[in-house]
Amino acid sequence: MRIFSGIQPTGRKHLGNYVGAIRQYVDGQDRGEGIYCIVDLHAITVPQDPAQLREQLHDTTAILIAAGLDPKRCILFRQSDVHEHTELSWLLSAVTAWGDLNRMHQFKEKSEQQRELVSAGLFIYPLLMAADVLAYRATEVPVGDDQRQHIELMRDIAARFNARYGELLVVPEGRYPEVGARIMNLQDPETRMSTTYGSEQGTVYILDEAESVRKKIRSAVTDSGTEVRRGPDKAGITNLIEILSAIRGTQPEAAEREFEGSGYGDFKGAVAEAVVEYLAPVRERYAELRPDEAGLEATLAAGAEKAREIASDTLAQVREAMGVGPPGRKG
Ligand code: ATP
Numbered sequence: 454m455r456i457f458s459g460i461q462p463t464g465r466k467h468l469g470n471y472v473g474a475i476r477q478y479v480d481g482q483d484r485g486e487g488i489y490c491i492v493d494l495h496a497i498t499v500p501q502d503p504a505q506l507r508e509q510l511h512d513t514t515a516i517l518i519a520a521g522l523d524p525k526r527c528i529l530f531r532q533s534d535v536h537e538h539t540e541l542s543w544l545l546s547a548v549t550a551w552g553d554l555n556r557m558h559q560f561k562e563k564s565e566q567q568r569e570l571v572s573a574g575l576f577i578y579p580l581l582m583a584a585d586v587l588a589y590r591a592t593e594v595p596v597g598d599d600q601r602q603h604i605e606l607m608r609d610i611a612a613r614f615n616a617r618y619g620e621l622l623v624v625p626e627g628r629y630p631e632v633g634a635r636i637m638n639l640q641d642p643e644t645r646m647s648t649t650y651g652s653e654q655g656t657v658y659i660l661d662e663a664e665s666v667r668k669k670i671r672s673a674v675t676d677s678g679t680e681v682r683r684g685p686d687k688a689g690i691t692n693l694i695e696i697l698s699a700i701r702g703t704q705p706e707a708a709e710r711e712f713e714g715s716g717y718g719d720f721k722g723a724v725a726e727a728v729v730e731y732l733a734p735v736r737e738r739y740a741e742l743r744p745d746e747a748g749l750e751a752t753l754a755a756g757a758e759k760a761r762e763i764a765s766d767t768l769a770q771v772r773e774a775m776g777v778g779p780p781g782r783k784g
């Protein structure tokens with residue numbers, strides 16, 4: 454089993470990223486061969502300050518290691534270090550339907566937020582994401598619920614490539630956590646908690662101080678009711694139940710039973726303490742790891758070397774199959 458996933462080095466990563474994605478990456482190390490990529494080329498599809506982007510790439514690297522990724526047991530690298538991703542995205546553009554790209558919800562959402570320029574990069578982002586995964590012939594892609602459409606697209610691209618050029622790429626499966634696949638913004642529980650948009654006050658960052666986490670959770674928007682249970686008209690409470698269950702590794706029904714008859718205040722207090730306790734060790738390890746930038750760079754460079762070995766083999770076969778470049782090795 455080969456597992457691949459990417460995460461953006463934008464902003465500070467949040468609780469949704471942690472339970473939806475990062476935690477699955479850590480599990481993946483034990484279940485198979487984990488390959489994890491910090492996707493700086495995806496980040497530049499919206500405006501970034503160049504110096505800050507480099508800083509944030511180190512932040513994200515340190516967060517991932519602090520959360521439990523062990524560069525000795527997985528491959529952890531920076532997307533732009535492995536040129537095969539961009540080359541493969543171009544080659545795969547030949548088997549990607551424009552109409553399919555045009556249906557991507559995330560492009561529509563993100564393009565609406567752009568004030569200056571809606572870049573072509575933002576539009577073709579899912580194609581680069583397909584190349585990221587397909588270059589490694591990964592079987593499984595751990596992601597949050599918001600990535601379902603992009604996963605379907607990459608499956609279609611792989612299948613179309615295989616139909617046209619022979620069975621060379623692996624059609625991967627998305628892997629979504631059973632609980633916590635879509636954590637919502639605490640101030641606006643109809644909107645996904647996101648790195649780049651939504652209320653800051655409603656976004657719990659992995660590196661937030663305990664007091665700040667408590668404050669954000671205590672001021673989470675709820676409803677005028679009193680019952681701690683999930684429901685279509687109870688988006689805020691539903692989200693808090695989901696958060697608590699995700700970090701405890703239990704089913705939401707268990708939390709509903711436990712807090713039957715409790716008020717929202719007590720319930721929020723319990724969620725806040727659980728989140729604080731959950732994030733504290735990551736924040737502590739992060740503080741130890743982050744200052745060693747040379748060490749982080751060395752880790753990324755070693756990861757890129759291992760990644761390139763796998764990706765360049767796929768690329769050689771794809772080029773050969775498509776008739777691009779000089780005749781060479783057979784796949
Ligand atoms: P942006 O909103 O700018 O895309 P992001 O918060 O989605 O940023 P990414 O680096 O794009 O951050 O996503 C990393 C991983 O986290 C992806 O697998 C994504 O599906 C997952 N993820 C993002 N937000 C959530 C969320 N609210 N709940 C669960 N998983 C999430």
Ligand code: MG
Pocket residue numbers: none
């Ligand atoms: Mg995202």
